[in-house]
Amino acid sequence: MNIPFPDCVELSLAGQAPAYNVTTMIPEDLFELMACPVCIQPLVRKDNPEGVQCTQCHRVYPVRDGLAVMLVDQATIEPS
C-alpha cells in the first residue's frame, strides 16, 4: 500500500501540545488523525503500558499523561 505523504502530517502530536488536557484516553477523533511518522500508517491502541502501535513497522509510541509521544526516538519496536 502506498499512501502519498499528507500535507496534514502536523496533525501528529509531535512537538505540539493540544489545546486541552487528556488524562485517560486519546479522543477518538484525534486518534483517527494520528499516523506513524515513519510509515504514515494507521495506529492501533495498546495497553500495559499504554501506547499506540504502528500497523506496519510495529513501533510502539508511548502515551504519557494521556498524550501520544509520536517521536521515533521514543518508540520501541515490538514483534506484534
Ligand SMILES: [Zn+2]
Ligand atoms: Zn510505522
